Amino acid sequence: xxxxxxxxxxxxxxxxxxxxxxxxxxxxxxxxxxxxxxxxxxxxxxxxxxxxxxxxxxxxxxxxxxxxxxxxxxxxxxxxxxxxxxxxxxxxxxxxxxxxxxxxxxxxxxxxxxxxxxxxxxxxxxxxxxxxxxxxxxxxxxxxxxxxxxxxxxxxxxxxxxxxxxxxxxxxxxxxxxxxxxxxxxxxxxxxxxxxxxxxxxxxxxxxxxxxxxxxxxxxxxxxxxxxxxxxxxxxxxxxxxxxxxxxxxxxxxxxxxxxxxxxxxxxxxxxxxxxxxxxxxxxxxxxxxxxxxxxxxxxxxxxxxxxxxxxxxxxxxxxxxxxxxxxxxxxxxxxxxxxxxxxxxxxxxxxxxxxxxxxxxxxxxxxxxxxxxxxxxxxxxxxxxxxxxxxxxxxxxxxxxxxxxxxxxxxxxxxxxxxxxxxxxxxxxxxxxxxxxxxxxxxxxxxxxxxxxxxxxxxxxxxxxxxxxxxxxxxxxxxxxxxxxxxxxx
Numbered sequence: 001x002x003x004x005x006x007x008x009x010x011x012x013x014x015x016x017x018x019x020x021x022x023x024x025x026x027x028x029x030x031x032x033x034x035x036x037x038x039x040x041x042x043x044x045x046x047x048x049x050x051x052x053x054x055x056x057x058x059x060x061x062x063x064x065x066x067x068x069x070x071x072x073x074x075x076x077x078x079x080x081x082x083x084x085x086x087x088x089x090x091x092x093x094x095x096x097x098x099x100x101x102x103x104x105x106x107x108x109x110x111x112x113x114x115x116x117x118x119x120x121x122x123x124x125x126x127x128x129x130x131x132x133x134x135x136x137x138x139x140x141x142x143x144x145x146x147x148x149x150x151x152x153x154x155x156x157x158x159x160x161x162x163x164x165x166x167x168x169x170x171x172x173x174x175x176x177x178x179x180x181x182x183x184x185x186x187x188x189x190x191x192x193x194x195x196x197x198x199x200x201x202x203x204x205x206x207x208x209x210x211x212x213x214x215x216x217x218x219x220x221x222x223x224x225x226x227x228x229x230x231x232x233x234x235x236x237x238x239x240x241x242x243x244x245x246x247x248x249x250x251x252x253x254x255x256x257x258x259x260x261x262x263x264x265x266x267x268x269x270x271x272x273x274x275x276x277x278x279x280x281x282x283x284x285x286x287x288x289x290x291x292x293x294x295x296x297x298x299x300x301x302x303x304x305x306x307x308x309x310x311x312x313x314x315x316x317x318x319x320x321x322x323x324x325x326x327x328x329x330x331x332x333x334x335x336x337x338x339x340x341x342x343x344x345x346x347x348x349x350x351x352x353x354x355x356x357x358x359x360x361x362x363x364x365x366x367x368x369x370x371x372x373x374x375x376x377x378x379x380x381x382x383x384x385x386x387x388x389x390x391x392x393x394x395x396x397x398x399x400x401x402x403x404x405x406x407x408x409x410x411x412x413x414x415x416x417x418x419x420x421x422x423x424x425x426x427x428x429x430x431x432x433x434x435x436x437x438x439x440x441x442x443x444x445x446x447x448x449x450x451x452x453x454x455x456x457x458x459x460x461x462x463x464x465x466x467x468x469x470x471x472x473x474x475x476x477x478x479x480x481x482x483x484x485x486x487x488x489x490x491x
Contacts, residue, residue: 041167044122048074051099054137057130058187067131067143067150074125078102079171081193082256083112086270088239091154092138094191094256095121101191101256104164105140107154117269120167128155128163134260136190175254180229181365183264184309189257196266199225200250200280201233210235210268213243221246223253223266226286228382229365231264241271251276284348284385291315291362297340300375303368307380313364318342319395321422321473323355323485328456332383333376335420335473336361337397342420342473346378348385355485358395362388373476375419399424399471405445411480418474423482426469435461441470441482449481458487467491 053076060068078097082089093104093115104123115121129140131152140152141159155163175195183189200206205221212219216237224230233255235242254273255266268274294314302311318336322329329335331350335342336359345361353359361377361384369380378384399422400406407425410418431440435452436459450470452459464487471489472482484490 038169039167041120042122042165044075044077044124044165046075046077046122048076048125049099050076050078050095050097050102053125053130054100054102054187057132057137061131067129067152069143070125070128070130072126075122076125077120077122077167079173080115080117080119080121081173082267082269083116084110085112085116086240086268088236088241088268088270090236090238094193095123096192100188101193103136103138103191105138105152105154106157106160106164107141108157108160111160114166115164116169118171118173119169120171122165122167124163124165129153134263135186136259179313179364180225180227180231181310181313183231183257184311186259186264190259192257193254194257195252195254196223196225197252198250198278198281198286199223199253200276201246201248202230205246206248207245209243209245211237211239211242213237220265224283225365226281226283227365227385228283231266233266233268234258235268239268241268244271247274247276248280249276249278250280251278287387291364293317295340296336296338296343299363299368299377300341300343303370303375307367307369310363310366310368310377315360315362315364316343317358317360317392319397320353320355320357320359321397321420321485324351324353325355326457326484326486328453328458328484328486334359334389337421341417342422344374344376344379344420345389346376346383347389348378348383351386351389353389353391356394356396358392360390360392372478373416375416397422401426403445404428404441404443404448407448407474407482408446408480411474411476416476419476421474422471423474424469424471428468428470430463430467433463435459435463435484435487439463449479451475451477451481451483456484458484461487464490 078095080093081096082094084090091106093106094101129143129152131138133151138152141155142153144151144153175193178194202222202224218234218236220232220234222230223233252275255268258265258267291313294316296316296318299316302308318338320334321337322335332347334345334351334353336345363377366378366384367380368377371379402423402425404425407418407423425443428441428443437452437454439450440447441450467490469491472484475481475483
């Protein structure tokens with residue numbers, strides 16, 4: 001009897017358990033318990049932007065071997081804009097947080113399965129290092145001292161999860177529309193996804209393989225815009241499209257902007273970043289891009305001691321203070337001055353702007369360089385197309401009334417404050433009776449070369465008897481010289 005009751009009790013218990021299990025199962029809220037399709041972001045507080053991080057490096061680095069360790073509890077976050085799926089990036093991830101972009105070196109292949117383009121990631125920076133390779137700023141795991149200069153080593157695969165935490169997936173990644181002149185600001189745009197409209201490969205690099213897929217060698221191909229601005233498209237021999245052919249037409253290109261020393265480079269993520277099916281253009285025939293007015297002093301202030309691209313879409317206005325009729329300067333050169341400074345504009349061909357013309361010149365995409373110490377815009381490739389200059393009317397520049405010593409003092413520094421501006425010196429004498437290449441002008445304070453070009457229309461002409469003043473352009477040819485415009489400058 002006891003055994004029968006026990007069996008009956010156990011059978012009833014089993015039935016109740018099964019009923020409860022079925023009931024609980026049928027009442028489950030599947031939508032509530034399933035994780036979000038696009039994942040979740042970790043509970044990490046972002047306290048540093050990528051732009052601020054890059055500026056920290058720029059402001060604190062002492063030399064290329066420094067590669068500082070980050071000791072602060074900083075956390076950055078951003079969206080992955082380039083991964084290693086196509087093989088054109090190798091063990092390098094690129095991310096952007098809206099303020100800037102940065103490259104992160106990982107000692108792991110095929111990381112795109114974890115950190116693909118469009119995924120949000122968080123990086124705990126403490127213990128990582130920051131440095132640059134050919135001026136391209138990078139994050140990594142430690143300082144590699146095996147060669148000089150030292151370099152940023154990739155984060156070991158076993159430690160990646162200590163630093164990088166994945167967040168939500170599927171974020172839309174859109175490029176920044178820029179011009180070639182915008183990319184002169186390499187600090188701002190490096191490691192960012194950009195889009196250039198209306199570009200094409202130079203003829204020699206059309207219908208050519210992107211890289212050497214057989215020898216597995218990276219190759220540079222040269223891209224140009226309609227204004228003659230050029231940059232390199234660098235492709236790895238390991239990329240999935242290395243053996244494919246470059247387009248023969250023109251159109252937009254999307255890429256990660258990179259730098260190597262002074263080279264500007266574009267790195268494709270894959271071939272879908274290229275949409276160049278339009279007709280080819282003739283370089284130099286396009287209208288200048290829209291530009292913002294800048295002072296000549298601001299343009300001069302961008303020069304960094306070597307060939308420097310003008311940063312931004314800019315234009316300048318000034319009055320022509322050189323005289324093309326006197327032929328005392330190259331026919332492609334035009335000296336203009338505004339209320340702040342003066343500069344030589346180097347055109348692609350001989351111009352016809354006359355003394356006193358008021359002109360506007362679009363200098364977008366141009367370069368600033370020195371010719372024997374004299375600063376020019378367009379002095380090195382590309383020169384300024386004549387179509388970039390517009391005649392506005394006429395104007396007047398009143399020369400500074402100065403002494404020779406004043407001119408010397410204002411041309412002794414690195415800024416050459418009075419270079420390419422008009423001055424007038426009174427109470428002078430001349431070292432020769434005729435205008436020539438060795439004539440000096442002398443006043444009570446000093447002496448300066450009053451240079452007359454051999455091809456000038458007045459070379460060898462007599463200096464007016466009794467002349468005591470000279471008006472001239474302050475110039476430079478490995479040292480101060482004054483440049484006459486015509487004989488009426490001497491009175």
